[in-house]
Amino acid sequence: MLKILKYSIYDLLRSRWSYVYFIFYLLIGFVLxxxxxxxxxxxxxxxxxxxxxxxxxxxxxxxxxxxxxxxxTELLLAQPIKRNKIFMGQYIGISLxxxxxxxxxxxxxxxxxxxFRSTAIFDFSLLILVGSFLNFIFVALAYNIAxxxxxxxxxxxxxxxxxxFLAVIYDGLFMISLMLFNExxxxxxxxxxxxxxxxxxxxxxxxxxxxxxxxxxYTGAVFKDFFGTNKGFFLSFLVLCLWIIIPLFRMSRKLRKxxx
Amino acid sequence: xxxxxxNVIPNNSESSRKRMTSLPIRQTVxxxxxxxxxxxISLQAQTKTIEVCSSCKVKTIKEGxxxxxxxxxxxxxxxxxxETQIFINKTIHLIGExxxxxxxxxxxxxxxxxKADNFSISGFKFKNIGISYTxxxxxxxxxxxxNFTIKDNILEDVFYGFIIQRSKYGVIQNNxxxxxxxxxxxxxxxxxVWKCEKLRIEQNTISGMRDGIYLEFVNNSFVSNNTxxxxxxxxLHFMFSNNNEYHHNEFKNNGAGVAVMFSKFIKxxxxxxxYNWGTASYGLLLxxxxxxxxxxxxxxxxTTGINIDGCNRINYKNNHFIRNGWALKFTGGCYTNIFExxxxxxxxxDLSYNSRLNDNKFxxxxxxxxxxxxxxxxxxxxVPFRPVKLFSYIVNKTPETLVLLRSLFVEIINFSEKVSxxxxxxxxxxxxxxxxxxxxxx
Numbered sequence: 001m002l003k004i005l006k007y008s009i010y011d012l013l014r015s016r017w018s019y020v021y022f023i024f025y026l027l028i029g030f031v032l033x034x035x036x037x038x039x040x041x042x043x044x045x046x047x048x049x050x051x052x053x054x055x056x057x058x059x060x061x062x063x064x065x066x067x068x069x070x071x072x073t074e075l076l077l078a079q080p081i082k083r084n085k086i087f088m089g090q091y092i093g094i095s096l097x098x099x100x101x102x103x104x105x106x107x108x109x110x111x112x113x114x115x116f117r118s119t120a121i122f123d124f125s126l127l128i129l130v131g132s133f134l135n136f137i138f139v140a141l142a143y144n145i146a147x148x149x150x151x152x153x154x155x156x157x158x159x160x161x162x163x164x165f166l167a168v169i170y171d172g173l174f175m176i177s178l179m180l181f182n183e184x185x186x187x188x189x190x191x192x193x194x195x196x197x198x199x200x201x202x203x204x205x206x207x208x209x210x211x212x213x214x215x216x217x218y219t220g221a222v223f224k225d226f227f228g229t230n231k232g233f234f235l236s237f238l239v240l241c242l243w244i245i246i247p248l249f250r251m252s253r254k255l256r257k258x259x260x
Numbered sequence: 261x262x263x264x265x266x267n268v269i270p271n272n273s274e275s276s277r278k279r280m281t282s283l284p285i286r287q288t289v290x291x292x293x294x295x296x297x298x299x300x301i302s303l304q305a306q307t308k309t310i311e312v313c314s315s316c317k318v319k320t321i322k323e324g325x326x327x328x329x330x331x332x333x334x335x336x337x338x339x340x341x342x343e344t345q346i347f348i349n350k351t352i353h354l355i356g357e358x359x360x361x362x363x364x365x366x367x368x369x370x371x372x373x374x375k376a377d378n379f380s381i382s383g384f385k386f387k388n389i390g391i392s393y394t395x396x397x398x399x400x401x402x403x404x405x406x407n408f409t410i411k412d413n414i415l416e417d418v419f420y421g422f423i424i425q426r427s428k429y430g431v432i433q434n435n436x437x438x439x440x441x442x443x444x445x446x447x448x449x450x451x452x453v454w455k456c457e458k459l460r461i462e463q464n465t466i467s468g469m470r471d472g473i474y475l476e477f478v479n480n481s482f483v484s485n486n487t488x489x490x491x492x493x494x495x496l497h498f499m500f501s502n503n504n505e506y507h508h509n510e511f512k513n514n515g516a517g518v519a520v521m522f523s524k525f526i527k528x529x530x531x532x533x534x535y536n537w538g539t540a541s542y543g544l545l546l547x548x549x550x551x552x553x554x555x556x557x558x559x560x561x562x563t564t565g566i567n568i569d570g571c572n573r574i575n576y577k578n579n580h581f582i583r584n585g586w587a588l589k590f591t592g593g594c595y596t597n598i599f600e601x602x603x604x605x606x607x608x609x610d611l612s613y614n615s616r617l618n619d620n621k622f623x624x625x626x627x628x629x630x631x632x633x634x635x636x637x638x639x640x641x642x643v644p645f646r647p648v649k650l651f652s653y654i655v656n657k658t659p660e661t662l663v664l665l666r667s668l669f670v671e672i673i674n675f676s677e678k679v680s681x682x683x684x685x686x687x688x689x690x691x692x693x694x695x696x697x698x699x700x701x702x
Contacts, residue, residue: 052668171669179658186660194663203667212665214539214563215585215608219660221539 004076004086008093011069018097021057025105033109039118043127046106047206050131051199055138056163058098062142063159065094067152074260083255087143091248095139099132106131123209130202133240137198138163140247147254170197187222194223195236198243205236306331313337321346321354321362328352336360336384344369349376356383359414362399366390370401370423380409389418391446398423398452402430411435420448421469430459439469441492449474449497450488453481461486471497472514475504484508494519494545495536498526507531517542517562526552534560542567543584546574554579564589565607568597577601578698586612586652595619603697604628604647608665611647611688614656618688622647626694634695645693648684650677 012018028049032042069090076086106128115121142159149155174193178186194200207213208227213220226232312324312334321343324334330351338358344367354372360383362371368390372381386399398420400410404427411433415421421437424430432451441447450466451473453459459481465488466472472488475481476499483506488495495511498504498520505527511518517536520526526549533543543562546552547569555577559565565584568574570592580603581587587607588599597620604610605628624640632643651670655662664670677684 048666051666168669168672171664171667172673175654175661175664175669178660179654182658182660190660190663200667204663207665211537212585212608214537214541215665216662217539217659219663223663 002089004081004089005093005096008065008069008090009097012065012093012097017061017064018101021061021098022101022105025102026108029106029109033113037113039110039113039115039120039124042110043120043123044210044212046127047203047210050102050127050134051203051206052167054102054131054134055167055199058095058135058138059142059159059163060156061098062094062139063146063155065090066143066146067155077260084252087147087251087255088248091139091143091251095136098135098139102131102135103128123206126209127206130205130240133237133244134198134202137240137243137247140244140251144247144251144254147251147258166197166199171200174200187219190219191223191226195239198240201236201239205233307333309333309335311335311337312341314339325352344371346372348372348374348379351376351378353379354381354384356385356413359383359385361385361387363387364389364399368392368395368397370398372400374400374402374408375404376408377406378408379405380411382409382412385414385416386418387416389415389420391419391448393445396420396423396448396452398448401425402427405430409433414438418448418469420452421450421466422452424451424453424456424459426455427459428457430456432459432461432464434463435465437464437466437469439467439491441468441470444470444493447492450491453478456481460484466495467491471495472511473497475499475501477501479503482506486510487512489513491515495533497521498523502526505529510534511536511543513537514541516540517544519545519547520549520552521545521547522549524550524552528552528554528557530556532558532560533562533565534558536562538563545569546571549574553577558582559584559587567591568594570594572596574598575600579603581605581607581610583607585609588612590614597621598623600624601694601698602626605697609649609652609655612652612656613648613685613688616685618685620688622688622690624692624694625690626697627690628697630693630695632693639695641693641695644689644691646678646681646684646689648688649674650683653683 032045036042073086077083110124115124141162145158145162146155149158178190194204204223205227208224213224216223227236310318310324310328310332312318312321318324318327321336321341325346325348328334328350333353333355336354336356338360340361340363342363342365344364362384364371364387366388371386381400389397389399399415399418399422401423402408403425406427407429409431410422411431413435415435415437417440418437422432437450439447447470449471450469451461451464453475455477457479459478461473461483463485466486467490469491470493472491472495473483473486474497478501480503483496485508487510489512492515494516495514496506496518500522502524508530510532513535517533536543541563543559543564544566546566549571550573552574554574556579558580560582561584563585565581565587567589572595574597576597576599578601582605584607586609587604589612591614599622602625604625610627610629627645627647630641630645632641632645634641650673
């Protein structure tokens with residue numbers, strides 16, 4: 001597995017896409033900090049970018065890589081290597097290289113602008129951590145979709161739809177249900193509904209760490225009571241882990257039965 | 261040591277008054293002024309100064325007060341005086357030299373209880389006023405008094421700082437009040453004024469109390485140049501007080517900011533409201549306020565800049581709203597308010613509005629979120645700006661939806677509402693949005 005992982009990382013590092021991705025983040029980081037020199041404020045703006053773009057890029061990258069390297073994967077499958085190992089190697093390879101681009105791309109400008117001397121270091125690390133989680137989650141989801149669909153176009157379509165659902169439509173449904181059931185106590189409902197969407201969960205996790213959380217009012221207080229404690233914090237990271245583990249589990253089951 | 265001076269001019273008011281009636285008016289006026297002058301000289305000349313210190317003849321302030329007559333000065337030298345319940349009912353001037361400390365040792369009694377005209381207290385340091393749940397205990401408790409001055413005092417760990425009741429023409433100036441308030445029930449207000457008129461409260465610094473300055477049934481008074489910060493409830497609190505003016509004050513880090521309630525004709529200008537940040541905080545809370553003027557204030561980083569509840573005919577001009585959660589939040593019916601030449605910069609929500617009916621005028625403000633253009637380059641945007649976002653409308657209906665703050669979905673619906681407004685009030689818009697901020701702050 002390590003060999004395959006190494007191979008996919010080298011492969012990705014050679015392809016220009018991970019550089020494009022890296023430079024994209026680097027540019028965003030520098031432009032943000034150039035426009036407002038305040039690291040604290042830049043972290044807030046960055047949150048919007050990470051929460052929307054990281055999943056999107058992870059999804060597209062995952063699907064693209066699967067379909068692109070399909071022929072080579074089939075060649076590998078002919079060798080006496082376990083299927084699981086081949087795909088796990090590829091999966092970790094993509095996720096790691098994406099995470100590397102994210103961490104370096106955003107890390108370099110922020111460190112240059114004096115991150116270590118700023119109070120925002122904790123918020124920033126949380127942001128990067130959450131971003132990395134989102135990378136792993138969405139690549140896993142994308143791989144699942146790609147494995148289940150032979151047709152390239154369909155695969156892309158489903159992947160984008162999945163991103164659209166989690167990033168936008170889910171929140172719409174969430175909002176509508178909150179408005180419809182206005183008369184009922186909705187604190188626990190909103191807590192649970194947040195858990196079921198990794199993007200929402202990440203957003204809330206970061207929001208609560210920023211002082212903008214005072215705007216959230218009563219529900220915010222309920223959320224803070226939950227996520228603010230160590231227990232809640234670990235639980236939410238556990239949920240994020242589950243968001244990685246469950247798709248991977250499904251992937252390995254799918255692999256066993258799949259006829260290549 | 262006691263200084264006695266001699267009465268130089270005899271006080272013969274009876275005979276002069278008789279003479280006056282027969283003279284023409286101008287001469288009468290002249291005579292009266294001369295008479296007042298002479299009388300005041302004679303009064304001054306009569307007074308004496310009583311010194312109080314541990315090695316003096318008079319050792320306690322209470323003793324000094326008992327000895328003093330109207331118009332006398334009591335000079336208290338440096339030292340620690342463990343005294344409470346000093347009753348004053350005559351015109352005396354209490355002056356502390358090098359801040360003598362009056363330690364109330366947490367007894368549940370006020371230090372000074374005063375019912376007199378023309379008195380003054382200055383230069384003392386009060387400490388450890390006890391907490392009571394049944395009595396109002398203050399460092400200085402003034403009632404039924406006119407023309408008094410309380411200035412240059414330092415108050416530490418006090419329950420109430422100053423309580424002023426049913427008094428007129430008082431000046432409370434340059435005092436420093438520091439409390440250690442822990443909860444609203446077990447703490448008092450820095451300056452607590454009830455049923456007074458024509459007071460001046462200025463240049464005080466108040467922190468760590470329940471309310472910094474509390475005014476109830478106080479009319480025609482001025483509150484200026486004070487700093488009120490870190491109080492657990494309001495920095496300044498008006499109740500049922502009309503025709504007052506407060507300006508050049510700073511309100512910072514208070515539990516809920518400043519509250520102005522049930523009052524008319526109040527002028528608020530050149531104040532700074534900042535960092536009143538918390539789930540139930542405001543910069544300024546206006547409740548049932550009519551005919552007020554609010555101009556040249558700065559609202560920075562408050563959860564809600566101004567919470568406007570049932571307020572009519574208020575002019576808002578030249579205010580700066582910077583990085584607040586909500587710049588303006590309307591609750592309850594508000595009519596004929598005018599917002600002109602204000603800056604709204606980088607607030608999470610510029611405006612939250614509770615009904616579809618709008619009778620308020622927003623014109624020529626600067627909105628940092630404005631994305632319109634100005635083809636004729638006259639500094640006024642050619643497209644109207646709608647300050648109410650759809651999300652803020654939804655949040656108003658269902659506060660729980662706030663958990664979706666900064667979600668991509670929210671940005672999308674805000675954008676679509678901006679393009680074609682359906683839910684937000686049609687006429688709630690700034691038809692002449694400014695392209696550049698007014699008097700930009702540094």
